[in-house]
Amino acid sequence: MAYWLFKSEPSTWSWDQQVEAGEAGTFWNGVRNHLAKKQMQAMQVGERGFFYHSNEGKAVVGVVEVIRPYYPDHTDESGRFGMVDVRAVAPMPRPVTLDAIKAEAALKDMALVTNSRLSVQPVTESEWATVCAMGGLGDR
DNA sequence: GCCAACGTTGGC
DNA sequence: GCCAACGTTGGC
Numbered sequence A: 001m002a003y004w005l006f007k008s009e010p011s012t013w014s015w016d017q018q019v020e021a022g023e024a025g026t027f028w029n030g031v032r033n034h035l036a037k038k039q040m041q042a043m044q045v046g047e048r049g050f051f052y053h054s055n056e057g058k059a060v061v062g063v064v065e066v067i068r069p070y071y072p073d074h075t076d077e078s079g080r081f082g083m084v085d086v087r088a089v090a091p092m093p094r095p096v097t098l099d100a101i102k103a104e105a106a107l108k109d110m111a112l113v114t115n116s117r118l119s120v121q122p123v124t125e126s127e128w129a130t131v132c133a134m135g136g137l138g139d140r
Numbered sequence B, C: 001g002c003c004a005a006c007g008t009t010g011g012c
Helices: A013-020 A034-041 A100-104 A125-134
Strands: A001-007 A048-054 A060-072 A082-097 A122-125
Touching: A001 A060, A001 A125, A013 A048, A013 A060, A013 A082, A034 A082, A034 A122, A048 A082, A048 A125, A082 A100, A082 A125, A122 A125
Parallel strands: A001 A048
Antiparallel strands: A001 A122, A048 A060, A060 A082
């Protein structure tokens, strides 16, 4: 079971909108980066990821679940990129800020710290557990 | 196939 | 709003 991190600017697509999309979830379109694409291709239905607000908020604000594996992104005219569907699972009781992540030694190798521009990132199991604990989520 | 120029992202 | 880092494009 792998873990992920999805980054989104709240002004484009926020956690609140993800929650409103409910059980049916939504497609995660707009990725135009091959490394991010590779992450999505590796995703399996049922795997979980963090929902991170970039620019405004700069914090992990919730957990999402992959509900449909990689398929073509109809908004990509070049036809080179695809997407997955995700649904909101649970909000972070306490959002975990970028500052807090940077201050935590156990998270110094997180892609969020080392490659902040990557919009879809892999998260290790220990990183997942650490961030969940920091956010007051128990061990999901 | 190299590399300079350009565009975009995202933290500050 | 600025700018550094990175990815992509296109001329050669």
